[in-house]
Amino acid sequence: MSESASVTCTAPVNIAIIKYWGKRDVERNLPTNGSISVTLSQKALRTTTSVHLSPEHPADRLWLNGKEDANASRAGTRLAKVFDLIRRLARQEGNPRAEWHAHVASHNSFPTAAGLASSASGFACLAFSLAKAYGLQAGNDVLSGIARQGSGSACRSLFGGYVAWEHGYEEAASPEDEDFGSHAVQLADEGHWPEMAIFVHIVSAEKKTVSSTSGMQTTVRTSPLHTYRAAHVVPARMEAMRQAIAARDFDAFAKLTMEDSNQFHATCLDTYPPIFYLNDTSRDLIQLVHRFNEQQGAIMAAYTYDAGPNAVVYIKREACRAWLDAVAALYRPANGLRANGDAWFSDAHDEVLPAWAAADYAPANPAATAELVAPFQAAPGAVDGLLFSLPGGGPEVIADPEASLLDAAGMPKTLAN
Template sequence: VAMAEAEEQPLAMVTCTAPVNIAVIKYWGKRDNDLILPINSSLSVTLHQDQLKTTTTAAASRHFTEDRLWLNGEEADAGHPRLQSCLREVRRLARKRRGGTGGGTSEDSAPLNLSYKIHLATRNDFPTAAGLASSAAGYACLVSALARLYGAEGELSGVARRGSGSACRSMMGGFVRWHRGERPDGRDSLAHQVAPETHWPELRVLVLVVSGEKKQVGSTAGMQTSVDTSPLLKHRAEVVVPERLERMMRHIRERDFEGFGQLTMQDSNQFHATCLDTFPPIFYLNDTSRHIIALVHRFNAHHGCTKVAYTFDAGPNAVIFALADTVPEFLEVLRRSYPPAANGDQ
C-alpha cells in the first residue's frame, strides 16, 4: 500500500486481491434488482487465491478529472450504475466514520478528499464472463480496495452485494452463507462465514475450463427471465432451498463428503433445471459439461460411493470437489477422457 505524504493527499493508491467463490447451494433470482436482494439464501466455498483471483488497484487524486476503469488492460465504463453504487456506499461509510471520530465531517479536512475522482485497474487471472464467478471476485476486490483507500469501516459484504450479489460471499474465506434477509432495505441481506478455510483441510477443488468464451445469456438477464417465467424457481426458493441449506451446513460441520457431494450435485442440477424451466429456456451447459457429469457419476458408481462431485454455475465450466486422496485417480480419468494432445496440451 503506497500513500503520498501531504496534509491533504494529492494521490492515494491501494492494491487488493479477492478470491472466487463457488456456490454449492445456488443463488438465482432477485427480489429487488436495485439493491440486489436474492429470493433465496445461498452457500459457497471460497477458493484459494493461488490460482484464481482478481487484483484491483484503486487510486484517487485531485488531478483526476473523471472516474476511469480498466478491466484486464482495456478501458471500460466507469459510470456503470453498480460500480457507482459501490463507490457511493463506501464514501458514505467513510464519511460516517470521520464524523464519528471527531475528525469533522468536512470533506476538505479529510485525510483523503472524498470528492476526488477515482481510477481503477482490475485484472482477472481467469475467463471474465465464462461462468467462473468473476463479477463476485471483481466487486469484492473493488469494495475492499475502496474501503482501504478511504478508511471506511463497517459491514462491507452488504456494499459488495450492491455490485454483484455473490460478491458478498467473496469477502470471506472458507464456507460462507449469504442470508436472503427479510427487510425491504436489504440491511439484513449479508454474508457470514459458517466455517473457516482450516475446517476441512482435505477438501480439494478442481476447475475444469470447458470454454473461455462469453456466455450468450448473462446472469443478470437470465435470472430476471427465470423469476418472471419459472414456477420451478419459485418452488425452489420457497420450499427446497431452506431445507437444503440446513442439511448442507450439517454436512460441512461434520465434514461428511458423501452428503456434501451428493447435495452439491443435486443443487447444481436443480439450478440448471430452473434455467430449462425458464421461458424461453436458458442453456448454460454444453455437450462437454454433460459428458463431465456422466463421467463423475460413472466414477462414483465404480467406487460405490460419492468420491467426486460437480457443480456448474451460469456457464459450461465444471467445478469438481473431491478429497485430497481421490484427486490423482480422478485426474488420471480426466486425462484419459480429454487427452492433452487433443486439448491444446492443457
C-alpha cells in the same frame, strides 16, 4: 505536496454449492434465495485492484484490464453505486477523505476464455480495496453487502473458506438501510476441512449462451419450478449444507451440491424460452462423477455448474489422482491440457498435477480407469483447461507498493492495446 492515498488488494473467485439465481429486488440486488459457496485459492484465479484517492481527481475513473470503463462516473450504474456507498460509509465514520474521488485499476488473472465469472472477484476486490483506501472501519460483512450491489455473488468473495450469503429480511431496517441483512458470513475458514480439493474443468463452448443478468430474471418471471425452489427447497438445503460443512460430512456435502446444481439447471430449462448452460461434455462429466463414486464405493466427488458448461468438481484429496486419470483418458489432448502455469501447481499435491503435465502421462491404475470410462466417448480437447485448487482465503492487502497497477499520479501503468 498534495495529499493522496493508495492501496492494492486481491480478491478470490467463489463457486456456489447452493446456487443463487434470480433477484427479488433488482434495484438492490437482493436474491430470491440464500446461497453458499466455497472460495477458491487466489494462486491462479484472482482479481487485483489498485485504488488511488486524491482531492484533485475530479471524478471516479476505473480501468478494467487496462481499458477504461465509463460506468464508474455515470450516475445510477452498479459501479457508481459501489463508489457512492463506500463514500457514504466514510462520511458516516467522519473520514476526511469521504469527498475525494478514486482512480481504480483492476486486473483479472484468469486464463483466457476460462468462462469463469469475473464479476464476483471483481466487485469484491473493488469494495474491499476502496474500503482500505478510504480507511473505513467497517467489517467485511458490511463491505460484502456493498459488493452485493455491484454483483450478487461478489458478496461471497469477501471471505475465504465456506461462505453463506444470507437471504436477508424483506423490510429495510431504516430509510438508509441498503443491506436488508443480505450479505455474506463465513461458515468456516479455508483450513476447516483438510480433505477438500477442487478441480475446475474448462469445457469448450462454441455456442452462445444467455447472460446471467438477463437470464436469471427471465427465470424468475417464467419458471414455476424456480419460484417453488426458492421458497421451499433452498431454505432447507441451506440449513442441511451448514450442518454438512460444520460436521465435515462429505457425503451430505457432495449429494447436496450435486442436487442443487442439477436443480438450478432444471429451473433454467423450465424457463421460457429455456436457457441451456450444460452441453454434451458437461453431461458426460456429470455421469462420469456418478460412475466414479460407484466405482470408488463411496461418494468421493461432487460436480457443480454455474451459468456455463465448465465443471467444478469438489473432491476428496485421496481421490484426485484417480479422477485426473479418468479425465485424462477422455479429454486430454496429445500435448497435455493447459493448466494455467507452474504457479498454480504450488497448491497441488505433488502427485497430482505434475503427473498430468508430463508428456508421458499414464493412469495409476489403467484397468480401473478403462472400466470407469468405458461407456463414454473420448473427446480430446473437449475439456481444454484444467485447474486444481484448495479452498482459499479472502481478500488481501498487497503491502508491496511496486505491485500497484497505478502510478504515483493515479494513472494506469499499462493500458490495453
